Amino acid sequence: MDVDIEDILAELNTDSTAVDQSGNPFSDINNNNNASTLYNESSSYPETNLKTNATSTSIPSPQQDYNNLIILWRNERCAPELLPYPHNLMTRMLSRIQEQMERLEIISMDFLGQQHSTTTTDTTGNNPVNNNNMLPLLCMEAELERIKFVIRSFIRCRLSKIDKFSLYLRQINEENESISPLQDFLSKDEMIYYESHSEILLKLFNDTILKHLPPNMQAINDNTGTVPMIDEPDWNKFVFIKVIGPQNKIFNTDPILIKGDNGKWYYEVIIPELQERVELIIDSIYVMRYKVIKDLLMEGKVTLI
Amino acid sequence: MYGDLANKLVIEAKRTAQLNNRGNKTTLPVHNDELVRDIIKEVTQLKRNIEFFKEQEETMNENGEYANSRIMKCQHFVNALCLERNKRCLLGYQKLRSDMLDSLAWENNGMDMLGTVSSEENSNLTHHEQEYLKKYSELLTDMKSGELTDIDLSGSLTPPREIFIDVRVLKDAGEIQTEYGVFNLIKDSQFFVRQSDVERLIQQGFLQKI
CATH class of the missing domain: 1.20.58 (Methane Monooxygenase Hydroxylase; Chain G, domain 1)
Structure with a gap:
């Protein structure tokens, strides 16, 4: 060649x-x-x-x-x-x-x-x-x-x-199976990994500890006690974000994009704790709690940095 | 006092975690079988107490001794809390150990875990943990041989700088075959080789990057 x-x-x-x-x-x-x-x-x-x-x-x-x-x-x-x-x-x-x-x-x-x-x-x-x-x-x-x-x-x-988050994933999977099936969330290999790992881990817990406990205490995903047993992701984590805007850069087509007085386009988010409105101007960088910008992230309008 | 034993277990687990954070090599201490068994005994005791208090409470309620019944209720509650705490401590201890087993499996790259580990470390594991480690290593091997074979999942997690690196041989390893010929790995010799070719040998401690 x-x-x-x-x-x-x-x-x-x-x-x-x-x-x-x-x-x-x-x-x-x-x-x-x-x-x-x-x-x-x-x-x-x-x-x-x-x-x-x-x-x-x-x-x-x-x-x-x-x-x-x-x-x-x-x-x-x-x-x-x-x-x-x-x-x-x-x-x-x-x-x-x-x-x-x-x-x-x-x-x-x-x-x-x-x-x-x-x-x-x-x-x-x-x-x-x-x-x-x-x-x-x-x-x-x-x-x-x-x-x-x-x-x-x-x-x-x-x-x-x-x-x-294996327990948490199982919980959300059981709760709303129709909305977001786990198969879409994970790749095929990840699905296998997730299933077999939680299986062998549960078996280990069962064999060493849980089967020695009284029957009503054997659950691993018991959220009714004083402390919930299922770890949830920390929705309040602070993240750095960069605002990207709609992918085709045509700002008029994005319904939630707002044009400010100074001619700059921005998204508006509300921080629930402070009851505060924040303008996320395109191409700028912010520090936010994750849950505030979660939806924008899923739509690809902001990225984490 | 109820809960003291579990506290001991948690402190031990914490010490292990800190030791592992400081050094970079994962070492798993002996599974504290005795303590775990004692805690489980305590749990059975607590369970019996709870049942007893419950009975007392009901008979007192029937007899109209409401003040005493309230005391029983309080004791019942405290016992139930201890029981729950003990369970959490036990699970936490086991989770830490299983997490360490996981990282052990990743570090050792799924290579004959039982062969190398059994001699020194297997004595520190319980029978169930050995089984878990074996299963998990198998799972990792399966994961790596899927469609992600090219990626080499257990490879280095630091970004690659150069493709070719200088390595020094720490232990005799015989001959290895690479794309650029055959290397004879003799102790204390140096080679200029492709990183992806010798990644595994570095992880296994045969080679050192210089």
Whole structure:
């Protein structure tokens, strides 16, 4: 295979250049049953599609996906509760990683072959030109490692939250099964993890402690006592937020967006404790209690930082 | 006094947690079987007390001794509180231990947990905890082999800086095969290798990053 440095650099650009085309990171969740939106090819993706990408139903570009992943990762790390799992985005990300790994393998094999041929003809062996050719490859590998790290950190963060709130998740699942089924909230693997972990943990508790207690004290999710046994996420946690605004940047279309006297657009939220109205001006940064901005976060109109 | 034993257990758990926060290596102390059994005995005693007080209260109510009945009610209430507290303490203790087992399973990367851990640490675990650890390690292995294989979930949680790193070999580990050839890991030698290739060996303590 003939590898040109231009090709490698071009590929590098499509994957890592941060063009701010950020759509709503949660829009992905709404249409996760639509398998046709799934996007499988990354290399031949035309640049022109970026412009026609304003609607959320069309296929997001790799840049958009990457930006969204970073936003979701940051949200997940900062939010006290478990956020919905981006099914489509993750499928696309994973398949792209796979492709990129395969491509890297092919390229590096090519390099090894080259190195081999140069060492046989050239007795000095270590050819500096050859090493320079390796540079883009190294960049691509570094980039791949970074994306893997982000995903790893994202999943691990979610798993730790699943462990922490396993009883709470079960409670909300039982209470309103029809509204937000857990299957949409978690990925398939996370669901398996959640179920089997709570099962073996309960078994441990049962075997060591609970079965020795009187029968009316054996419940693990007893909220009737003096202290509730189910840990809820800390809704009052303070978070830093940045106001993004509607994803298409057309401010008139967002019904809850208000235009101020000075021509600035803002969202209005009410802090219940203080009975105070706060204007969240677009592109500014605030510190708020999580529950105040929860709805805006779910709609992707603010992000946590 | 009721609740004293449970207090002891909680203090012990707290000490363990603090010790683990200070050092970076997770060490699990011996499961305090005796204390747990004593607390459970206390719980049974409390349960009997409660039943007794309840009976007394009812007979007193029937006889019209309302003042005494109120005293009984108070005793009943205090006993019930102790019972609940004991339960919480026991569960808290066990939860801390299971959390530590979880992190142990993550750190050891699911690799033959029973082989390496059994000799030194398994004596500190109860039979049920061993079973739990085994099951959890299996679960982690399953998780990692799903669609997330490429990500290597148990990999390093610090952002990668460079792909190639210098490592020093701490223990003889024989030969390893990587994309760039075969390395023979002899103690005290140094290599310049790809981080993702040797991640596992660093976690297992064969290599040290320099």
